[in-house]
Amino acid sequence: MSAPRTVLIAGGSGFIGTELAAQLRADGHTVLILVRRPARTATERTWDPEARWIKTAIVDAADAIVNLSGASISRLPWTLPYKREILQSRIQATSTLADAILRAESPPEVFLSGSAVGFYGDRPGELLTESAPVGDGFLAKVADAWERAAAPAAARTRVVTARTGLVVGPGGGALKPLRFLAKAGLAGPLGSGEQIWPWISLYDEAAALRHLLDSSLDGPVNLVGPEPAPAGLVVREFAEQLHRPYWLPAPAWALRAALADAGKDLLLADQNVSAQRLVADGFAFRDATLESALAHAA
Numbered sequence: 001m002s003a004p005r006t007v008l009i010a011g012g013s014g015f016i017g018t019e020l021a022a023q024l025r026a027d028g029h030t031v032l033i034l035v036r037r038p039a040r041t042a043t044e045r046t047w048d049p050e051a052r053w054i055k056t057a058i059v060d061a062a063d064a065i066v067n068l069s070g071a072s073i074s075r076l077p078w079t080l081p082y083k084r085e086i087l088q089s090r091i092q093a094t095s096t097l098a099d100a101i102l103r104a105e106s107p108p109e110v111f112l113s114g115s116a117v118g119f120y121g122d123r124p125g126e127l128l129t130e131s132a133p134v135g136d137g138f139l140a141k142v143a144d145a146w147e148r149a150a151a152p153a154a155a156r157t158r159v160v161t162a163r164t165g166l167v168v169g170p171g172g173g174a175l176k177p178l179r180f181l182a183k184a185g186l187a188g189p190l191g192s193g194e195q196i197w198p199w200i201s202l203y204d205e206a207a208a209l210r211h212l213l214d215s216s217l218d219g220p221v222n223l224v225g226p227e228p229a230p231a232g233l234v235v236r237e238f239a240e241q242l243h244r245p246y247w248l249p250a251p252a253w254a255l256r257a258a259l260a261d262a263g264k265d266l267l268l269a270d271q272n273v274s275a276q277r278l279v280a281d282g283f284a285f286r287d288a289t290l291e292s293a294l295a296h297a298a
Contacts, residue, residue, distance in 0.1 A: 069093035121141035136274030169202025191252035193232025
């Protein structure tokens with residue numbers, strides 16, 4: 001964002017939100033974080049998305065709103081209650097913010113709301129751009145509902161839904177379960193290992209969100225690295241970064257049996273997702289290769 005502005009972030013203490021807040025502050029912007037408890041600092045604002053409550057004045061004071069709120073999909077297993085939490089936490093937060101924007105006297109310039117490449121489902125052999133229809137599976141249904149919850153705010157502001165890939169960064173994100181396996185010496189091919197994983201580094205994820213805040217793009221935008229990679233290569237490279245072996249295969253049937261939808265949607269889905277819309281808008285990746293992303297994540 002070119003001029004110093006006030007950015008309100010839901011999910012600002014999470015894996016992506018923490019990095020985004022740091023980058024925004026480094027650029028000279030004021031960052032306000034929504035919290036679900038009484039505010040403890042001058043940069044916190046209290047809300048209650050489960051009750052669909054937020055003070056309209058909080059929204060009026062923001063030049064931009066970024067919504068990254070939602071239960072982590074990297075937490076396993078996905079029990080039935082946790083699947084409901086994954087969905088409801090996103091819908092509640094997004095609807096609360098969209099409704100507040102509609103009520104605001106001074107709506108923000110942009111509402112940047114999270115989404116995920118899970119929107120596309122398992123699509124082997126396809127190049128997936130933002131024009132591709134919604135796919136099948138649990139994560140596809142979640143992402144579609146998530147985006148629909150943000151859509152009403154378009155009546156008052158520019159709405160962008162960021163379809164994020166597997167975020168590669170230190171300590172969390174997509175690598176959290178892989179780090180556990182690798183450190184235990186259990187890394188190896190997941191299913192065939194040939195399914196395409198659309199990854200993006202944590203730094204570039206936050207940098208792309210910053211870019212979109214100051215862009216004219218609206219609607220869905222894929223946030224993935226320029227070179228999607230086979231799952232086997234991602235796991236192998238990560239194991240090598242940690243100086244651990246890559247040898248123990250996990251058959252697809254075993255992953256489906258053990259993890260159900262999480263196995264199908266997170267580990268076995270084949271998604272060759274294109275970042276062309278983001279690149280055409282002028283975004284330049286710091287971590288254009290998987291090697292660079294993993295080196296910064298080690």
